[in-house]
Amino acid sequence: MTFSERILKWYGQHKRELPWRTTKDPYKIWLSEIMLQQTRVAQGMPYYYKFLEAFPTVYDLANADEQKVLKLWQGLGYYSRARNLHATSKMVVEKYAGGFPDTYKELKKLKGVGDYTASAIASICFDEPEPVVDGNVYRVLSRYFGIDTPINSTEGIKYFKELAREVMHIENIRDYNQGIMEFGAIQCAPKKPYCLHCPLNESCIALKENRVTELPVKINKIKIKNRYFNYLVFIDPNGNTALEQRRGKGIWQNLYQFPLLEAKKALNLVELKEQIMEESGFPKIESLTLYNKEPLIHKLSHQHLHTRFWILETTDRLKEGISWETITSFPVPVLIADFIKTYKI
DNA sequence: AAAGCGGGGGC
DNA sequence: GCCCCAGCTTT
CATH class of the missing domain: 1.10.340.30 (Hypothetical protein; domain 2)
Structure with missing residues (x-):
């Protein structure tokens, strides 16, 4: 044969x-x-x-x-x-x-x-x-x-x-x-x-x-890049939050996520506040707390995403607020989906 | 030619 | 922790 x-x-x-x-x-x-x-x-x-x-x-x-x-x-x-x-x-x-x-x-x-x-x-x-x-x-x-x-x-x-x-x-x-x-x-x-x-x-x-x-022989040379993600989970007086869509190049194109502040290294509370101040167009914040003390490390093939979720209660209603009921209708990365599953207002 | 792109499962 | 999975596209 x-x-x-x-x-x-x-x-x-x-x-x-x-x-x-x-x-x-x-x-x-x-x-x-x-x-x-x-x-x-x-x-x-x-x-x-x-x-x-x-x-x-x-x-x-x-x-x-x-x-x-x-x-x-x-x-x-x-x-x-x-x-x-x-x-x-x-x-x-x-x-x-x-x-x-x-x-x-x-x-x-x-x-x-x-x-x-x-x-x-x-x-x-x-x-x-x-x-x-x-x-x-x-x-x-x-x-x-x-x-x-x-x-x-x-x-x-x-x-x-x-x-x-x-x-x-x-x-x-x-x-x-x-x-x-x-x-x-x-x-x-x-x-x-x-x-x-x-x-x-x-x-x-x-x-x-x-x-x-x-066998087989494979030439392997992937370099893993570390990135530091800070997701801002806004909660307004109505219990609504905000999402943004990822555009341009890179991972998760066209998927949604909480507003993201990426940093060159892990940020503490003071440093994060400074970063938020530099951004414009953010709503007024009543309280700011860190959700996960230990950074969550989401591992992709080429990147390790050291991720912190920050809860920001806002004074005023968000302009394009999204309720926690409708949030699950948006396509999101697993990292975000896992957070949504465990976080309860 | 090399880099970038997800997430899960097996060991 | 490392390797691999019915690979493709962009740089």
């Missing part, structure tokens, strides 16, 4: 029943693929159901407000995916009359659809023989063929795509592509792969040379 035949056979015996495996509808496949980018199946699954219920068709998604899309996406992370998802739904409705393009080349033009996702949709929905190369495929191929070229180098990306193309199963690209990814997720796992009863263990180079734990 060839490599691809063994993958297909294994897939037939071990594949999980997943909701997007029972359809070829490009809308549903596209939705699932975007959600699963850098995201585990278990984490993305509830969102897949929520979205299909709220937006049964691409038209429903295209007609929705971005705020509603972001709210449903809340907690899944990488929010550009949600913004691009929404933009692409509008594009599909307006430029493609509601029908997704049916080739890799055309699919790749859609916002948020890169090499992997275009290959996935083209192969799963339209039987186009285009190999998918995701994190799972990098792992399987690098181990089986004993390749130590870094998977995130320019050379590695090109090499593994070509290798994937050489070994793919053209006649059943749909099951083969999903099969090799599933194989990487279940059998050839990052840690503790089940080499003992692996259908490829007689010809796996990494196993033969005892290099399974060394």
Whole structure:
């Protein structure tokens, strides 16, 4: 049996029943693929159901407000995916009359659809023989063929795509592509792969040379930046608070948060008061208290956010005050959502 | 070519 | 604490 035949056979015996495996509808496949980018199946699954219920068709998604899309996406992370998802739904409705393009080349033009996702949709929905190369495929191929070229180098990306193309199963690209990814997720796992009863263990180079734990090779150099956030939780005489929308570059674009004072270091009460004084347009403050004495450290991939929440009772009513009942209708980062859950007026 | 972008789960 | 997850876009 060839490599691809063994993958297909294994897939037939071990594949999980997943909701997007029972359809070829490009809308549903596209939705699932975007959600699963850098995201585990278990984490993305509830969102897949929520979205299909709220937006049964691409038209429903295209007609929705971005705020509603972001709210449903809340907690899944990488929010550009949600913004691009929404933009692409509008594009599909307006430029493609509601029908997704049916080739890799055309699919790749859609916002948020890169090499992997275009290959996935083209192969799963339209039987186009285009190999998918995701994190799972990098792992399987690098181990089986004993390749130590870094998977995130320019050379590695090109090499593994070509290798994937050489070994793919053209006649059943749909099951083969999903099969090799599933194989990487279940059998050839990052840690503790089940080499003992692996259908490829007689010809796996990494196993033969005892290099399974060394592969794949990845050049890693993420620097973590520390940031110091002070969130100002205004409470006016009506019990209303204020939110602002994050604009421009950086994290959490278009999501909402309490008014933010970012500092170069952790601030004490006096320093914070000075900062507030420098700002203009703030309401008159009756009292100011620190909510969490120990800074909450919210950890993102590239940033550690040392966060303090300050409660500011205002003398006058806020101009655009938001009640605590309606605050939950805004899309917010998990950091803010967690605070809202625990804080009671 | 490198950096930026979330949040969660496994060990 | 570290690594990884059905990656993509911008600089």
